Amino acid sequence: MSEPHDAVDVIRAKRDGGRLSDAQVDWVVDAYTRGVVADEQMSALAMAILLNGMDRAEIARWTHAMIRTGERMDFSGLSRPTADKHSTGGVGDKITLPLAPLVAACGVAVPQLSGRGLGHTGGTLDKLESVRGWRAALSNEEMLRQLDDVGAVICAAGSGLAPADKKLYALRDVTGTVEAIPLIASSIMSKKIAEGTGALVLDVKVGSGAFMKTEDDARELARTMVELGTDSGVTTVALLTNMQTPLGLTAGNALEVRESVEVLAGGGPPDVVELTLALAREMLAAAGVTGVDPADRLRDGSAMDAWRRMLQAQGGDPDAPLPTARETHVVRAEADGVRTSLDAYGVGLAAWRLGAGRARQGEPVQAGAGVELHAKPGATVRGGDPLMSLHTDEPDRFERALEALQESVFIAPEGSRPDLLPLVIERVAAD
Numbered sequence: 531m532s533e534p535h536d537a538v539d540v541i542r543a544k545r546d547g548g549r550l551s552d553a554q555v556d557w558v559v560d561a562y563t564r565g566v567v568a569d570e571q572m573s574a575l576a577m578a579i580l581l582n583g584m585d586r587a588e589i590a591r592w593t594h595a596m597i598r599t600g601e602r603m604d605f606s607g608l609s610r611p612t613a614d615k616h617s618t619g620g621v622g623d624k625i626t627l628p629l630a631p632l633v634a635a636c637g638v639a640v641p642q643l644s645g646r647g648l649g650h651t652g653g654t655l656d657k658l659e660s661v662r663g664w665r666a667a668l669s670n671e672e673m674l675r676q677l678d679d680v681g682a683v684i685c686a687a688g689s690g691l692a693p694a695d696k697k698l699y700a701l702r703d704v705t706g707t708v709e710a711i712p713l714i715a716s717s718i719m720s721k722k723i724a725e726g727t728g729a730l731v732l733d734v735k736v737g738s739g740a741f742m743k744t745e746d747d748a749r750e751l752a753r754t755m756v757e758l759g760t761d762s763g764v765t766t767v768a769l770l771t772n773m774q775t776p777l778g779l780t781a782g783n784a785l786e787v788r789e790s791v792e793v794l795a796g797g798g799p800p801d802v803v804e805l806t807l808a809l810a811r812e813m814l815a816a817a818g819v820t821g822v823d824p825a826d827r828l829r830d831g832s833a834m835d836a837w838r839r840m841l842q843a844q845g846g847d848p849d850a851p852l853p854t855a856r857e858t859h860v861v862r863a864e865a866d867g868v869r870t871s872l873d874a875y876g877v878g879l880a881a882w883r884l885g886a887g888r889a890r891q892g893e894p895v896q897a898g899a900g901v902e903l904h905a906k907p908g909a910t911v912r913g914g915d916p917l918m919s920l921h922t923d924e925p926d927r928f929e930r931a932l933e934a935l936q937e938s939v940f941i942a943p944e945g946s947r948p949d950l951l952p953l954v955i956e957r958v959a960a961d
């Protein structure tokens with residue numbers, strides 16, 4: 531059967547700065563998924579999109595064309611409203627772990643389809659797999675049942691949602707086109723809209739440890755995604771949050787689960803608690819639930835109960851001890867001073883090199899590996915005080931992890947003041 535369009539015409543139109551027609555967008559996304567448009571043609575088109583952009587209607591059309599290549603889930607039969615959260619990824623970003631059970635304890639169902647870590651940012655599924663027995667793969671029926679019974683599910687996204695995105699993302703990864711804002715926005719939102727959540731809160735990270743290094747880029751990405759969600763009937767808001775410094779005091783799988791449990795028990799580092807509560811309040815508001823303060827649900831233990839039930843429903847044992855690494859190396863302050871900076875990218879890279887992350891899809895990760903911080907920016911330290919502990923099962927990994935940290939940790943003379951950005955920088959909502 532002959533095709534209604536020609537890939538070269540579509541590439542030329544975008545190369546020359548034009549807009550693609552609805553018919554061109556629908557065809558090129560579908561034809562690429564079917565293998566009719568070749569990888570080299572889609573690479574050229576992705577680069578033309580990166581260089582020349584897309585308007586709001588084009589991005590929406592592209593997103594829906596990607597959704598139509600796969601299945602859509604439907605949570606409308608549940609007895610409670612649904613809300614999901616998506617983070618664009620950062621170092622020490624374990625927020626999904628306490629957030630999902632916390633929001634469930636407030637009466638909103640949370641369907642969290644999560645991924646694995648690649649590069650210097652960790653993946654939620656890798657973190658949860660450090661809980662003994664826990665399994666990431668659920669069928670759609672199991673997911674629905676758990677959402678009804680427990681109110682929160684964190685599981686692997688099946689291959690049925692937006693398969694066009696899977697193929698296109700892999701291509702962008704090797705053609706220098708990951709950073710195109712229309713393509714990032716449509717990639718994330720196609721999966722979230724297909725997942726069927728009623729409300730969505732986006733945590734768009736800004737800083738050295740994030741995809742988006744500047745506030746302007748992060749704001750544009752946030753706006754594009756909020757518009758896409760809103761235009762598709764999903765109540766969507768975004769917070770721009772600081773990823774110049776790692777979140778909390780840990781980066782690494784089991785280390786981050788331990789810190790999340792501390793938050794659920796009413797303790798934990800103040801920045802992790804602040805962001806968990808800020809996102810929870812946004813999710814409740816977006817789902818239309820009022821009169822519940824998530825801070826009360828942390829205090830009264832109901833968020834912890836939901837966490838335990840969420841793990842148990844997926845075979846996990848919440849009482850099993852978390853794995854720890856075999857070897858530890860402590861980095862100490864050489865002199866008295868004030869810790870003025872702690873670069874998120876360096877810490878993420880160090881955790882990755884210690885074995886917490888993978889270089890290629892499918893590699894195993896070490897559950898106990900990672901970096902534990904003993905002082906955050908602003909803290910006064912004395913010579914000899916521990917600054918951070920590095921954990922791994924393989925001691926020959928310490929050297930390269932320490933190299934990653936060399937430029938990341940700065941101790942200034944006493945009296946110096948660190949230049950600290952607020953954790954939540956801005957809120958972006960529909961006009």
Ligand code: URA
Pocket residue numbers: 618699708713714715717718
């Ligand atoms: N996450 C996604 O799912 N897609 C992107 O393009 C970037 C981050």
